[in-house]
Amino acid sequence: MRIAVLKERAAGETRVSATPETVKKFIALGAVVAVEAGAGEAASIADVDYAAAGAEVTANPATGADIVLGVQGPDPAALAGVNPGAWVVAGLDPFGQRARVDGYAAAGLEALAMEFMPRITRAQSMDILSSQSNLSGYKAVIEAANVYGRAFPMMMTAAGTVSAAKAFIMGVGVAGLQAIATARRLGAQVSATDVRSATREQIQSLGAKPIFVESVAGIEGEGAGGYATEMSEEYQKAQAELVSSHIAKQDIVITTALIPGRAAPRLITDAQIATMKPGSVIFDLAAPAGGNVEGSKPDEVVVKHGVKIIGYANTPAKLPADASALFSRNLYNFLSAFWDKEAGRPVLDEEIGNAIRLTHGGKVVNERLLG
Numbered sequence: 010m011r012i013a014v015l016k017e018r019a020a021g022e023t024r025v026s027a028t029p030e031t032v033k034k035f036i037a038l039g040a041v042v043a044v045e046a047g048a049g050e051a052a053s054i055a056d057v058d059y060a061a062a063g064a065e066v067t068a069n070p071a072t073g074a075d076i077v078l079g080v081q082g083p084d085p086a087a088l089a090g091v092n093p094g095a096w097v098v099a100g101l102d103p104f105g106q107r108a109r110v111d112g113y114a115a116a117g118l119e120a121l122a123m124e125f126m127p128r129i130t131r132a133q134s135m136d137i138l139s140s141q142s143n144l145s146g147y148k149a150v151i152e153a154a155n156v157y158g159r160a161f162p163m164m165m166t167a168a169g170t171v172s173a174a175k176a177f178i179m180g181v182g183v184a185g186l187q188a189i190a191t192a193r194r195l196g197a198q199v200s201a202t203d204v205r206s207a208t209r210e211q212i213q214s215l216g217a218k219p220i221f222v223e224s225v226a227g228i229e230g231e232g233a234g235g236y237a238t239e240m241s242e243e244y245q246k247a248q249a250e251l252v253s254s255h256i257a258k259q260d261i262v263i264t265t266a267l268i269p270g271r272a273a274p275r276l277i278t279d280a281q282i283a284t285m286k287p288g289s290v291i292f293d294l295a296a297p298a299g300g301n302v303e304g305s306k307p308d309e310v311v312v313k314h315g316v317k318i319i320g321y322a323n324t325p326a327k328l329p330a331d332a333s334a335l336f337s338r339n340l341y342n343f344l345s346a347f348w349d350k351e352a353g354r355p356v357l358d359e360e361i362g363n364a365i366r367l368t369h370g371g372k373v374v375n376e377r378l379l380g
């Protein structure tokens with residue numbers, strides 16, 4: 010079983026899909042690991058560290074590979090030389106990169122999209138969306154604090170008092186929870202909102218104030234698989250009114266709302282931004298998915314009505330070392346959980362296999378792409 014670790018080619022991608030730690034663990038399972046020269050450089054991992062862990066460091070890792078690991082999906086053309094039916098295991102952006110998925114099918118590869126991992130207890134340690142969102146939620150607050158022209162905590166000094174920043178977190182999934190915790194640690198007064206009712210208690214347990222639409226029912230409990238769906242027009246209207254009355258008093262807003270397979274919901278309009286105080290900062294974590302905030306542009310600082318609107322195209326890539334370590338462990342936890350000692354390779358079960366398998370036998374086979 011030969012596992013290839015590719016150097017990421019996408020612009021701005023700094024992460025790597027295996028670390029010396031996971032290389033060692035794959036070798037302990039009986040695999041040979043080939044790492045592309047320079048693959049870990051942007052994540053501060055040198056080729057010699059991979060070699061010391063037992064990897065073959067090479068210019069052509071894909072040659073003869075049975076499994077190819079990536080953070081993002083590699084170009085099918087870069088996979089010439091892999092064994093027939095080789096697995097491609099990465100964050101494949103199946104909806105956004107449909108042509109590439111078709112390319113994997115045409116090449117006879119078995120593409121496994123890690124972002125389609127079901128949200129079931131036994132798959133938690135394999136969930137790249139969670140591991141990366143957690144870091145993104147942290148980074149969003151740090152970046153917003155950096156751009157904000159004032160301090161977060163209240164300070165009583167001889168020269169007078171500095172008041173605490175007011176931070177509002179919209180969308181309380183994995184990223185939002187970490188954003189609440191980080192903003193609280195920095196000393197902000199934090200409030201938060203979501204459409205899923207289960208988040209109310211989670212917000213309170215982190216010492217923040219829940220701000221919820223009361224007049225129209227949101228999503229009961231956790232929502233299907235922990236995910237939100239598009240809300241009714243009536244709900245959207247009530248939410249817009251609630252946000253309008255709350256946002257004008259906020260200094261920092263972090264938006265994290267996503268709906269799988271769809272554009273991100275619009276949560277803040279330009280008219281609402283106009284009511285905010287000049288100098289306020291909005292970090293739109295959904296910027297690469299179309300944005301929660303009107304006017305936000307990935308990797309740009311947009312100033313509207315004196316409010317700075319920021320957001321990255323790839324937030325976890327701003328924390329390459331930690332993001333790579335967690336991503337790599339997700340991949341290892343996944344492959345090792347299914348490792349069949351006799352076969353000397355991973356063999357997937359139906360529940361997880363069918364959820365994440367995009368292509369097989371020359372065809373696109375995933376229900377979410379066919380449906």
Ligand code: NAD
Nearest residue numbers: 128129133139180181182183203204235237265266267274
């Ligand atoms: P996500 O990234 O899909 O969305 C972020 C948040 O935005 C969600 O909380 C969602 O409800 C919210 N949102 C969507 N539309 C909104 C709107 N119009 N207004 C306000 N908020 C809106 O979600 P996520 O962070 O990936 O996780 C969501 C849930 O799934 C969490 O409760 C998490 O604990 C759970 N989860 C479970 C597992 C597991 O069991 N394996 C793994 C990951 C996450």
